[in-house]
Amino acid sequence: MRRYAVTEFSRPLCMVVEDDPVPHGTEVVLDLQRCGVCHTDLHLREGHYDLGGGKRLSLAERGVGLPVTLGHEILGRIAAVGPEAGEAVGSLGRSVLAYPWIGCGACHRCLSGEENLCAAGRCLGVHRPGGYAEKVVVPHPRYLIDVEDLDPSAAATLACSGLTAYSALRKIAGDPAQDWLLLIGAGGLGQSALRLARALGHVRIVVADTAPAKRERALALGADRVLDPADAGARAELLAVETGLAAAIDFVGTTETARFALDGLRRGGRYVVVGMFGGEVTLSLPLLPLRALTLMGSYVGNLDELRDLVDLVRRHGLTLVETETVPLDQAEAAMRRLEAGAVAGRIVLSHRA
Ligand SMILES: [Zn+2]
Ligand SMILES: [Zn+2]
Structure with a gap:
């Protein structure tokens, strides 16, 4: 089998040819069909996140060792099962989505x-080999969700981009029929969140993006209002929405977007940060209790949420993000395009001609 691995930080992917994996214990081997290319893959290859103010978060210190085979939006057919994988034998040949955010399995979380919040995570495509490969080993069949009836490219993206948007939406309490929700950033994640928010019954959605084309797109996808956060009047417009802004989900995560969201929230409002573009904010602490604000981060999502999401997508016939499918051997080129900002939706690697 072939895999495309990061063998040195900040360097192009290397193709490695090795023997096909043999499943042990509860393991399941998938013949890959699709794997999405995610921004996180770019961070993993660089070896760090930008924390703002010149500070960096090293991934080596967070347990990411080299070589690493990237790819956590993994969809494939069950090809082989270990002797203790029990019921998975009956699903041989079925097309499944793998939950990649696997934890140690033993801690309280x-x-x-x-599992996505485990301090000793063993995530696919991060700590253990991922889907930029022809085969992937999944440690237990419980991480597999049958998606035989769904479009494989679209379904693959649910494991990270879809799940991230869905889990963030689950963190905003309140009444979707009454409360205003702000989505910052109308790229792939923001668009997914917008479609999911509509499916979950949100009717008052404002989308903020500095790019006119993305604001147009958000309107076409059902946003009630769009704003350019760089506009002088945008803040006042946000403050003027009837009943006030109840929640903001930030898919960008810069100093500017944080300020925009925090200034716009009503009393009791929630600010959920998802994007990791990089930046920092200074907060006046008395304003947190006085305005009863909640600040929280959201990192991917848990296994139950992924099952719920697949179910929601199936019931509503949703496509969360436009996908472009390219062959696996173009993984490096796909990453470069993503890095250059030249991808409208999601690039998905295809493992079959
Ligand atoms: Zn991802
Ligand atoms: Zn754990």
């Missing part, structure tokens, strides 16, 4: 179903 994992046992309470929040």
Whole structure:
């Protein structure tokens, strides 16, 4: 089998040819069909996140060792199952989506179903080999969700981009029929969130983006209002919405977008940060209790949320993001295009001609 791995930070992917994996214990081997190319893959290859103010978060210190085979939006057919993988034998040949945000399986977070928050994560495509490869080993069949009836490219993106948008939406309390929701950033994640928010019954959605084309797109997808956060009047417009702004989800995550969201929220409002573009903010602490604000981060999502999301997408016939499918051997070129900002939706690698 072939895999495309990062063998040195900030360097192009290397193709490695090796023997096909043999599943042990509860493991399941997938013959890959699709794998999405995500911004996180760019960070993993660079080896750090920009924390703002010149500071960096090293991924090596967070347990990411080299070589790493990238790719966490993994969809494939069950090709082989280990002797203890039990019921998965009956699903041989089925097309499944893999939940990649796997934890240690033993800590309190994992046992309470929040494996994505485990401090000793063993995520596919991060800590263990991912989907920029012809085959992937998944440690247990419980991480697999049958998606035989869904479009494979679109379904692959649910494991990260879709799940990230969905989990963030689940964190905003309130009444979707009454409360105004602000989505900052109308790129792939923002568009997914917009479509999901509509499916979840949100009717008062304002989308902020500095790019006119993305604002147009957001209107076409059902946003009630769009704003350019760089516009002098945008803040006042946000403050003027009837009943006030109840929640903001920030898919960009810069100093400017944080300021925009925090200034716009009503009393009791929630600010959920998803994007990791990089930046920092100074907060006046008395304003947190006085305005009863909640600040929170949202990182991907848990296994139950991914199951719920697949179900929601299936029931509503949703396509969350436009996908462009390219062959696996173009993984490096796909990453470069993403890095250059030249991707409108999501590039998905295809493992079959
Ligand atoms: Zn991702
Ligand atoms: Zn754990």
